[in-house]
Amino acid sequence: MKKKGLIILIAVAVVLVVLISSVASSYNGFVDKQETVNKAQSNIEIQLQRRADLIPNFVETVKGYSDYEQSTFTAVTEARSAVTKAVDGGDVAAQAEASAQLDSAIDIWVNAVTEAYPELKADKQYLALQDELAGTENRIAVARKDYNEVVQQYNVSIRKFPSNIIAGIFGFDKAELFEADESAQKAPTVDFS
Numbered sequence: 001m002k003k004k005g006l007i008i009l010i011a012v013a014v015v016l017v018v019l020i021s022s023v024a025s026s027y028n029g030f031v032d033k034q035e036t037v038n039k040a041q042s043n044i045e046i047q048l049q050r051r052a053d054l055i056p057n058f059v060e061t062v063k064g065y066s067d068y069e070q071s072t073f074t075a076v077t078e079a080r081s082a083v084t085k086a087v088d089g090g091d092v093a094a095q096a097e098a099s100a101q102l103d104s105a106i107d108i109w110v111n112a113v114t115e116a117y118p119e120l121k122a123d124k125q126y127l128a129l130q131d132e133l134a135g136t137e138n139r140i141a142v143a144r145k146d147y148n149e150v151v152q153q154y155n156v157s158i159r160k161f162p163s164n165i166i167a168g169i170f171g172f173d174k175a176e177l178f179e180a181d182e183s184a185q186k187a188p189t190v191d192f193s
Helices: 002-063 070-089 092-116 118-122 124-159 163-170
Strands: none
Touching: 002 070, 002 092, 002 124, 002 163, 070 092, 092 118, 092 124, 118 124, 124 163
16 A cells, blocks of 8 residues: 555656646746847847937938938938837837838938939948948848747747646737838839939
8 A cells, every 4th residue: 555655656746847847848948939039129129229320420421412401301310219219118019110210211311312412422421321221221121030030939839739828827928020111011212313
């Protein structure tokens, strides 16, 4: 009788150890994936801030050439401020919206200025800043793609059974994907004449 009780106790202990190990492993996996999502979001924020920081240099370069249109400049400045606030807030949807607003303002402003002052296209500082902005836009696109990939992996992992039970118990919520603004569905018109 004592042997049977000991065997049952050992079996229960083994099952508990396996169960606790499984829960701990799932929890730690969720933590790793959540931190990867946070890092990827931070990478987007870094690139958005980099772009926002380039704008004043771009503005100063153009100021030397023109009495640029104040309303267009104001739109760029306001959009830049919105991006900075969104980056500080850490909300993915707000960042996407502010980024789209800045993209639109920059496109309008740059096109208006380069049309009015064609000699600006030959300025070395202007060209260097334009290259920096283009490079930053590429970095932002890559950071968004990387972010969405890790968010997708994280979201799948917290929704699969039986991991979804553990995720629910410990409060792991679905992460937001970085989605393009509706205006991004239309290709911009570029005129190099």
